[in-house]
Amino acid sequence: MVTGRDDFVIAFRSAFLKKKDKQKFSLLTLLFLSIFVIILSNLNFKVIKFIKIGINEVVYRSSFLISIPENKIKKIDTKIKDHLKIYDNYKRIEIELETLKQKKLSNDFLKLENTKLRNLINESIQSEKILAKVLIDKESPFLKSIVLNKGSKDDIKIGMAVIDRAYLVGKVIEVNYTNSRALLLSDLNSKIPVLLEPIGMQAVSSGTGKDYGEIEYTKKEYESKINTEEIIVYTSGRGGLFKPGLPVGKIDKDNVKKINFFSDFRQLEYVNIISYNIKGSN
């Protein structure tokens, strides 16, 4: 007589090894193959690197083509929303423009003064921008990243800053021949050194996996100082990864740990990848 345990073993073995009419490999073979691929993909051999780059190139391009209909729907959705809000937007922009005009005058003066001061200490920041199109912006609930259409053939390197207009959105984490992947600031694994102005405090901006970031590793008196002022978060340039002074976001008034990013990561179409070097500094 067949016992219950035997039934289980037979059913389980059959599930592992039995092939259906049209299956070329058994499940067990493919399960082992998956584990082998996981191990292989993390080895740093040149051949594996080239195979990985090849796969990435083909998959990213194919994904871009297949995503065209969904991207069209997204654009239509955004257009409709924009049309519905057109009057409110116009009024808000009018006020903003007036404020910005006033700020620009003082900003121009500060820029000139900054250049003069840097010249005095023989220091200058040179940066290069490379315009890139966003091929894939699939924000999975688990990882937030975008794929760009510029790669090693355009001199893109790991660690370069990615900006949308003037605002920092992330950094390059993977470079293929014609494309690259950038990790967004909202990703849980994103940690960048920032400067909180005007209080002049150093901190680390950390992603949360949601639309906003979080302030970490700052001074104890941070919370008491922040209640009185409007705080803008800029890159500090510490660690030499990012150009100092790139705007990141604004501290939320209700939650002093929360950073509302300036850029909307769901609307990215074109971004700039920037590299920089400081001449004259040690």
Next chain:
Amino acid sequence: MSSLNKISLSSFSYSYFPIVILFISVFNEFDFNFLKIEFFSFNFVHILIFFWTLKNPNHLGYVSIFLAGIINDVIVGIPVGVSSLCYLLICLVTAYLRNITLSPNFINDWLTFLFTILLINSIQIIILNLIFLIEINYMSYLVNSGFTFLFYPLFFVIFNYVNKKIVIILND
């Protein structure tokens, strides 16, 4: 003659329906993020693989599932092979379920589906977080599993309809 062509064309499109949908969904990664609904996400691929490998495994081969997993990993940006392993584990559960089931029951399937997605999401978290040290949002995984579980009946009805069509057309 033309009706014969029509039948062969429709039988062809129906029999390749699961594979085509599988590859479109991994390449496209329907994320609905433009809807700006916080926390809303579900894993369509898990539903698709579970249903077809359970009900009609001849139309969704293990090799296609393995390749779809590789593509999914490349697009999402996680270590290559992780999704393949998870997808194949779904196949393992469905193959086992097929072997022990004499009379299929929707509730049984649905509960097994819940067990399966919780199992594979746990395995994915273990691989990503503990082995590759990638930080992940546990709540996103939990919510994703919840919505995937809730959406299963809806897609079950659609896929069941298509499956019946396939059987009818191929038997004609």
